[in-house]
Amino acid sequence: MKNNNFRPIVGIDLGTTNSAVAYIHNGKPEIIESQEGKRIIPSVVLIDLKGNIIVGEDARSGLVAMPDRSIAAVKRQMGSDKPISIAGQALLPEEASALIIKELKRHVDALYGEGEKEAVITVPAYFTDEQRRATKEAGELAGFAVERIINEPTAAALAYGLDHMDEDGVYLVYDLGGGTFDVSVVEMMNGLLEVKASTGNRQLGGEDFDWKVVDFLSEKIIGDAGVDPREDIRAKALLKDEAEKVKKQLSENTSVTVELPLVTVKDNKPVGISTEITREQFIALIDNQLQETIESIYAVLKDAGHSPQEIDEILLVGGSTRIPRVAELIRELFGKEPRTDVHPDEAVALGAAVQAGLKSGALSESGLVATDVAPFSMGIAVLKEWKGLTQRPGGFAPIIPRNTTIPVTRTEKFGTSAPGQTAVSIEIYQGEHEWVKHNHRLGEFLLEGIPENVNKQEEVDVTFRYNLNGILEVSAKCVSTGKEMSVVVQDALRRDSNESFQESVQRLENLWKNADADDIGDDEIGYADEDWKMIDDLLDEAALGKSDIDADYESGELTPTVLEEEAFQLRERALNLLDKIDESARNKVRMVIDLLEAAITENDVEQLEKAIDEATDALIDLEL
Secondary structure, X not given: OOOOOOOOEEEEEEOOOEEEEEEEEOXXXXXXXXXXOOOOEEOEEEEOOOOOEEEOHHHHOHHHHOHHHEEEOHHHHOOOOOOEEEOOEEEOHHHHHHHHHHHHHHHHHHHHOOOOEEEEEEEOOOXXXXXXXXXXXXXXXXXXXXEEEEEHHHHHXXXXXXXXXXXXXXXXXXXXXXXXXXXXXXXXXXXXXEEEEEEEEOOOOHHHHHHHHHHHHHHHHHHHHOOOHHHOHHHHHHHHHHHHHHHHHOOOOOEEEEEEEEEEEEOOEEXXXXXXXXXXXXXXXXHHHHHHHXXXXXXXXXXXXXXXXXXXXXXXXXXXHXXXXXXXXXXXXXXXOOEOOOOOOOHHHHHHHHHHHHHHOOOXXXXXXXXXXXXXXXXXXXXXXXXXXXXXXXXXXXXXXXXXXXXXXXXXXXXXXXXXXXXXXXXXXEOOOOEHHHOEEEEXXXXXXXXXXXXXXXXXXXXXXXXXXXXEEEEEEXXXXXXXXXXXXXXXXXXXXXXXXXHHHHHHHHHHHHOOOOOOOHHXXXXXXXXXXXXXXXXXXXXXXOOOOHHHHHOOOOOOOHHHHHHHHHHHHHHHHHHHOOHHHHHHHHHHHHXXXXXXXXXXXXXXXXXXXXXXXXXXXXXX
């Protein structure tokens, strides 16, 4: 089995809530378990007080105990250049995601040993070019070679298709995960799995349902105690954790009791909640969002040219499909039960492994072949007739229509817009609106050297090449001279050179260098212990029903210092500013908030004084 040229290839589902990695073993996809026996891991990162990077279940508990040192749902921010704050660090979303993938690589290394590894990573079908590029980069930062990105519903269909090669038919893949929703129509014919159409919403998933429950519980607390727990970072995290539990329990039960004696504190007294939430109440909170998914189903059926009656099977993928209302809506629309033999949490990772097996040749004898589609129309900005009267700039000319089978290359001919024009700007967009201002801008480049022709238009051929990873290359050529200019949109967006990638590599190397994952002692959870000691004390008082708890503060153990009070007040001022200033100033305010919260957490006089001074100066400037 020893082969110097062998490079293991695996499939990775980088999810909003959970992530998993799988490989092909004896001709079948299998999840690679962690050394602790875990098949999936929460997509949560914690940097503890000693600088250790913790990913997964242990990190998940830090979302409540150490919210300023933990991050979750990073996938929703992929493609953004806005840094995420964690433990005083500022990480780009792809860097934070790389920490999650690095943990999955640890599972792979335990199976295969050291050496280069390749990964196929999944993304929502409706991810933009930036989001796909950021996902690819996250995998590379984690140490994988990433040559293939695959859409999540396509991956789920592959996992199903490999076990049902003899079942020709038309399938609908309904993928409702923690943070994104996708739906695809897939045809299976003689081993050829062809995606006919895809659509979705990259900001719709279980996270949104959790926050609906948080709002529901918060409104009850406001009504009972006159305080909004969402303004307290730790109370907000606690309610989010409870909301996720409520959501899961309501999939099994018709009602759930919420008992939280301490959510926040008002006037040095504990504020809690004791209430019941029924499945009907929960569905009422989220039904509008679930109805959006049904509208997407109608849209994708129309694009694919099928009626609901022509769909042979419906595959439910993603943890949020466990909500009973989802299956109920599917039954109402299609008049049949969705398939339940597809594991909602593992199907995407298993399908990514199938794609990896097809790529590596491990499944070459299976007879399975898969095609995918472009989820968006892609084209350029042109002059366009407006109201039948004049030509105005900003029209959208699609070159690759949405749901075109990929890989694909398309060329369209355009002309210069003014006599004597010697250069043209090629502005690249994706979207479905006839005007580019409503679409998503991908990039721009300039084609120069066009002959100065004052008698007629010079012709320009614009070519779009869209590959299997959903990454676009655009070229423009002056027909009369043959002069050509091209750009890979993936690289034109934020990385004109290798510089930013190397900066990310250095940031992560510094984090890993400072961390000692094997050195986990009592100090690591000391911060959480202090928090829970305070919570336990307050819970004791709540249980005893005392009218005040000033005596506890007299011991000095929990007495807020003058500096802490001042820091809390400054933090409130900063929070109140967020909605009153423009986006450019908000980043500065968020840094102020992070600085103050870190100082309050450390409870160090010198650090508090420094944070208060810096925050005061910054807020004075912003409030003027």
